Amino acid sequence: xxxxxxxxxxxxxxxxxxxxxxxxxxxxxxxxxxxxxxxxxxxxxxxxxxxxxxxxxxxxxxxxxxxxxxxxxxxxxxxxxxxxxxxxxxxxxxxxxxxxxxxxxxxxxxxxxxxxxxxxxxxxxxxxxxxxxxxxxxxxxxxxxxxxxxxxxxxxxxxxxxxxxxxxxxxxxxxxxxxxxxxxxxxxxxxxxxx
Amino acid sequence: xxxxxxxxxxxxxxxxxxxxxxxxxxxxxxxxxxxxxxxxxxxxxxxxxxxxxxxxxxxxxxxxxxxxxxxxxxxxxxxxxxxxxxxxxxxxxxxxxxxxxxxxxxxxxxxxxxxxxxxxxxxxxxxxxxxxxxxxxxxxxxxxxxxxxxxxxxxxxxxxxxxxxxxxxxxxxxxxxxxxxxxxxxxxxxxxxxx
Numbered sequence: 001x002x003x004x005x006x007x008x009x010x011x012x013x014x015x016x017x018x019x020x021x022x023x024x025x026x027x028x029x030x031x032x033x034x035x036x037x038x039x040x041x042x043x044x045x046x047x048x049x050x051x052x053x054x055x056x057x058x059x060x061x062x063x064x065x066x067x068x069x070x071x072x073x074x075x076x077x078x079x080x081x082x083x084x085x086x087x088x089x090x091x092x093x094x095x096x097x098x099x100x101x102x103x104x105x106x107x108x109x110x111x112x113x114x115x116x117x118x119x120x121x122x123x124x125x126x127x128x129x130x131x132x133x134x135x136x137x138x139x140x141x142x143x144x145x146x147x148x149x150x151x152x153x154x155x156x157x158x159x160x161x162x163x164x165x166x167x168x169x170x171x172x173x174x175x176x177x178x179x180x181x182x183x184x185x186x187x188x189x190x191x192x193x194x195x
Numbered sequence: 196x197x198x199x200x201x202x203x204x205x206x207x208x209x210x211x212x213x214x215x216x217x218x219x220x221x222x223x224x225x226x227x228x229x230x231x232x233x234x235x236x237x238x239x240x241x242x243x244x245x246x247x248x249x250x251x252x253x254x255x256x257x258x259x260x261x262x263x264x265x266x267x268x269x270x271x272x273x274x275x276x277x278x279x280x281x282x283x284x285x286x287x288x289x290x291x292x293x294x295x296x297x298x299x300x301x302x303x304x305x306x307x308x309x310x311x312x313x314x315x316x317x318x319x320x321x322x323x324x325x326x327x328x329x330x331x332x333x334x335x336x337x338x339x340x341x342x343x344x345x346x347x348x349x350x351x352x353x354x355x356x357x358x359x360x361x362x363x364x365x366x367x368x369x370x371x372x373x374x375x376x377x378x379x380x381x382x383x384x385x386x387x388x389x390x
Contacts, residue, residue, distance in 0.1 A: 060368065061340055061342075061365055061368045061369065061372070093361070093365070110328065113328075114328060114329060127322075129324025129325055129326050129335060130324055130325035130326075130328065131324050131325075133305065133308075133309060133325065133328075134309060140324060145256055146343055147256075147343055147344070147345070148341055148342055148343040148344065149342070149343065149344035149345070150342070150344070150361050150362060150365050152361075153361050158354075158355070158357065158358035158361065159353075159358070160353070162353065163353035163354070166288070166345050166347075166348050166353065167345060170256055170288070170345050173255065173256045174256065177256070
């Protein structure tokens with residue numbers, strides 16, 4: 001019965017994922033990994049993000065509810081991208097963020113969750129963990145690289161060209177590392193599937 | 196038998212914690228929370244950090260192995276603290292970090308882990324998760340606020356006074372929020388203990 005629930009939910013969620021893919025709402029860089037996970041009997045993905053670079057304005061730290069998004073990129077950027085997006089800054093703290101990939105995977109049972117968690121950590125996703133284990137057993141696959149830098153306040157941008165260059169280099173490094181780790185994760189999943 | 200293992204390990208680890216406390220190796224701000232958790236039958240703490248502000252030098256992002264620590268503070272700071280620590284910068288990326296509290300709690304069983312995880316999330320520790328569930332069931336209590344900002348390269352410090360002021364404000368905000376959340380967590384644990 002529990003297994004039937006898992007399979008029914010998997011079917012339903014994967015149909016939603018197909019629709020989201022068709023509408024271009026899923027980050028293309030992460031689709032091969034999602035497809036591979038979803039091809040395995042014991043798992044399905046419930047949400048994901050490839051990782052991104054974000055310029056946003058918030059009243060104070062942590063107040064994401066009232067964030068205004070000025071720029072969002074799923075690829076490497078240059079200083080001009082940031083400067084151009086920063087022109088819309090008005091009030092509050094201006095932050096440049098680079099976030100690594102995140103994938104939520106529903107697992108059939110505790111054993112399959114354990115296997116996936118160990119695999120994730122071994123591929124460098126060292127902040128991975130089990131987020132829920134009552135109705136759904138959910139593993140969050142998450143890495144450690146990130147940039148969380150305030151870069152301005154109340155419409156003023158604080159970085160000179162050289163410093164902005166450093167921030168952009170670091171943000172782009174997060175994007176590169178993300179791709180590398182996802183690719184390593186995909187290879188390891190492939191091996192798991194073929195064993 | 197499993198319960199006996201749990202109790203024996205708890206006794207051993209708490210003895211280590213007492214020694215560490217006596218040697219001043221445990222962040223004092225977090226001790227009341229640790230003591231409360233350790234007074235509960237179903238839990239014991241295996242490691243913790245109150246949160247901190249750090250100035251460090253790394254060759255490239257993620258290479259924590261080769262990090263050089265130039266400054267570490269468990270309290271609010273001012274710009275002078277950072278400038279003074281930054282004088283020792285030589286090579287590679289210079290980062291200013293502010294990290295929120297982290298506590299690893301070993302749980303007696305899956306039910307007690309579930310209870311603690313839900314309590315942690317409800318107190319604002321939204322990045323909490325189960326990190327291990329084979330031999331030891333370990334919940335990581337972790338919040339979301341943080342600052343991860345590169346502030347210089349190869350011995351040069353990139354922030355002017357106004358920008359450094361913003362970074363210090365944000366780092367100090369992380370310290371304040373950490374204290375608030377720990378205090379809320381302690382109150383909720385108190386209620387759990389008395390119910």
